[in-house]
Amino acid sequence: MEKVVCTHPRAKRDYVIEENYEAGIELKGSEVKSLRENQASIKESFAMIRDEEVFLVNSYIAPYEKANILNHDPRRERKLLLNKREIARLMGKTIIRGYTLIPLKIYFKRGKAKVDLALGKGKKVIDRRDDIKKREADREMEKAMKRRF
Numbered sequence: 001m002e003k004v005v006c007t008h009p010r011a012k013r014d015y016v017i018e019e020n021y022e023a024g025i026e027l028k029g030s031e032v033k034s035l036r037e038n039q040a041s042i043k044e045s046f047a048m049i050r051d052e053e054v055f056l057v058n059s060y061i062a063p064y065e066k067a068n069i070l071n072h073d074p075r076r077e078r079k080l081l082l083n084k085r086e087i088a089r090l091m092g093k094t095i096i097r098g099y100t101l102i103p104l105k106i107y108f109k110r111g112k113a114k115v116d117l118a119l120g121k122g123k124k125v126i127d128r129r130d131d132i133k134k135r136e137a138d139r140e141m142e143k144a145m146k147r148r149f
Contacts, residue, residue: 005113006040007105013128015102015120021090023115024081025056025106030067031078035113039064040106047080047101047117049091054080056103056115080115093119 011017027035034040039062047056056078063071082090093099104116123131 002114003108005035005038005106005108006042008042008045008103010043011102011104011118011120013123013131015100015118015122016127017102017104017118017120018099019119020104021082021086021117021119022109023054023117025113025115026079026081027061027113028072030064030070030072031061032113033064033067034062035106035108037064042103042106045103047103049087049094049101052084052087052091054082054087054090054101054117056080059103059106080117090119 041060042056045056045059047054049055058075059078060074061072063074090101094101099119099121102118102120104118106113106115108114
């Protein structure tokens with residue numbers, strides 16, 4: 001069973017999601033305690049590849065109140081733990097094909113903090129409007145079907 005800490009609210013609206021990857025996060029002790037108290041946000045964050053390593057950039061994990069001097073920087077870059085094969089595949093897709101790495105959610109799985117990392121392309125405004133029209137048409141069809149039966 002997994003406990004979701006935080007999600008990216010606009011990811012599915014702003015991006016077309018192609019693939020998902022599960023990655024571990026390299027954290028400090030005070031960061032883990034803050035995550036357990038749901039004190040995190042990935043609203044403005046993204047992942048980037050540097051020197052064949054993947055980093056979570058611009059994510060916010062609140063300082064733990066009881067950590068005093070040993071607290072962490074809330075906006076520091078955090079290393080994501082993936083296999084070399086996965087990193088190589090992500091490098092190819094992000095550099096050559098222009099994909100973006102978006103964190104969808106942070107959660108705990110068997111006591112370990114994980115990130116659901118998605119490979120996606122940004123949607124244009126026209127694409128978003130098309131999605132809204134399609135959703136509204138589906139709703140109207142559902143209403144008509146309910147009235148019929």
